[in-house]
Amino acid sequence: MLLEWVQLRPDQVHIPSSWTKVARRFHQGNATLLILGGPDAGKTTLARYLIGELAPAGPVAFLDGDMGQSTLGPPATLGLAFVPSQRSLPNFLNPALYFIGATSPMGHFLPTVVGHRKLLDAARAAGARTVVIDTTGLVAGGAARELKQRKIELLRPDALLCLQRAGELEHILRPYRAAGHPQVVELPVSRSARPKSPDQRREHRERKFRDYFRKSKEHHLSTQTRALWNFPFFAGRSLLPSRRNSLASGLHTSLLHAEVVEGHANAVAAADVPFPVRVALARQMGLESLSVYAAADFQNRLLGLEDSRGEILALALLQKIDFQRQVLKIVAPLANMGDVHGVRMGDLRVDRAGKQLSLSRKG
Ligand SMILES: Nc1ncnc2c1ncn2[C@@H]1O[C@H](COP(=O)(O)OP(=O)(O)OP(=O)(O)O)[C@@H](O)[C@H]1O
Ligand SMILES: [Mg+2]
Numbered sequence: 001m002l003l004e005w006v007q008l009r010p011d012q013v014h015i016p017s018s019w020t021k022v023a024r025r026f027h028q029g030n031a032t033l034l035i036l037g038g039p040d041a042g043k044t045t046l047a048r049y050l051i052g053e054l055a056p057a058g059p060v061a062f063l064d065g066d067m068g069q070s071t072l073g074p075p076a077t078l079g080l081a082f083v084p085s086q087r088s089l090p091n092f093l094n095p096a097l098y099f100i101g102a103t104s105p106m107g108h109f110l111p112t113v114v115g116h117r118k119l120l121d122a123a124r125a126a127g128a129r130t131v132v133i134d135t136t137g138l139v140a141g142g143a144a145r146e147l148k149q150r151k152i153e154l155l156r157p158d159a160l161l162c163l164q165r166a167g168e169l170e171h172i173l174r175p176y177r178a179a180g181h182p183q184v185v186e187l188p189v190s191r192s193a194r195p196k197s198p199d200q201r202r203e204h205r206e207r208k209f210r211d212y213f214r215k216s217k218e219h220h221l222s223t224q225t226r227a228l229w230n231f232p233f234f235a236g237r238s239l240l241p242s243r244r245n246s247l248a249s250g251l252h253t254s255l256l257h258a259e260v261v262e263g264h265a266n267a268v269a270a271a272d273v274p275f276p277v278r279v280a281l282a283r284q285m286g287l288e289s290l291s292v293y294a295a296a297d298f299q300n301r302l303l304g305l306e307d308s309r310g311e312i313l314a315l316a317l318l319q320k321i322d323f324q325r326q327v328l329k330i331v332a333p334l335a336n337m338g339d340v341h342g343v344r345m346g347d348l349r350v351d352r353a354g355k356q357l358s359l360s361r362k363g
Contacts, residue, residue, distance in 0.1 A: 101346025
């Protein structure tokens with residue numbers, strides 16, 4: 001299916017002559033090309049075109065840096081497909097993934113830049129001569145500028161391929177124009193580029209998640225011998241029974257779990273607890289802080305399952321947590337949990353049909 005992905009149908013895709021020129025210019029290889037553009041500017045279409053054109057000249061890699069409208073992996077991941085030669089394009093079916101755990105870079109800048117760097121290093125280590133990096137359409141505003149510029153600082157691309165409509169990238173590009181590096185390559189947005197509605201974007205994510213989890217099985221995953229990342233519990237000591245009872249009665253809800261790390265208490269309760277109640281209780285109990293998570297926020301939580309090197313083996317959906325036995329009940333498209341050495345908790349909830357569910361809060 002991804003073979004089709006790079007084989008653009010000439011009757012369906014408009015290739016401006018400047019795109020052909022860029023492909024010719026970077027045909028020699030050894031270039032990292034970062035595509036920039038606003039939403040629906042044709043970034044992914046350009047990436048497809050370039051991969052298809054550059055693949056015959058040597059190993060190329062496609063770094064899918066869009067964790068929302070993702071191409072390679074499920075949403076909430078970055079993906080890397082290494083293409084040894086045009087004939088082995090089906091290798092696209094097994095991309096390396098980096099788990100972001102969210103479908104937007106907003107609030108997730110660190111995993112976004114770290115993930116890009118790790119995947120670019122992996123592409124280079126595998127021998128890719130040219131790496132084409134697709135990005136999200138987040139270009140408006142200071143936060144977007146910071147993210148794009150930090151990414152450029154870290155990845156040091158040779159060229160920025162800019163699909164610009166009306167100056168929307170200029171605030172990001174200004175320093176590179178002044179410095180002369182990386183090269184800024186201006187490309188027109190094709191007249192055939194079409195906007196996607198928010199519903200179409202949501203449907204794309206749902207379909208990708210649904211397909212991904214279609215063949216999932218239920219597993220029980222013990223956390224005691226596994227590395228846990230971004231977990232708000234299983235990091236401290238259990239509260240003494242008397243303290244736990246005071247906490248439960250002060251919160252007016254039953255507690256599933258309560259632990260303390262250096263005076264900071266984390267609890268999982270049957271219901272959400274209003275912020276002022278938590279603050280008052282923390283003060284009363286002499287705690288530095290008190291975080292209370294609603295148990296429902298962990299149901300259907302997206303997880304990343306890692307191997308011993310920290311590489312993503314698969315995504316999973318958390319069904320239930322057995323706090324006593326420290327076991328997670330999950331569904332994942334893996335035959336068994338033997339190779340799972342680490343678990344990373346994502347910041348979104350998804351059901352098996354791919355639908356994104358609400359999260360009351362992060363902490
Ligand atoms: N050169 C082109 N010829 C034909 N169709 C195009 C071309 N460029 C873009 N399109 C169409 O416009 C739409 C948006 O293009 P594309 O998905 O490549 O944009 P994008 O910048 O990657 O969007 P996003 O911001 O969602 O990542 C798609 O339906 C695509 O098929
Ligand atoms: Mg895109």
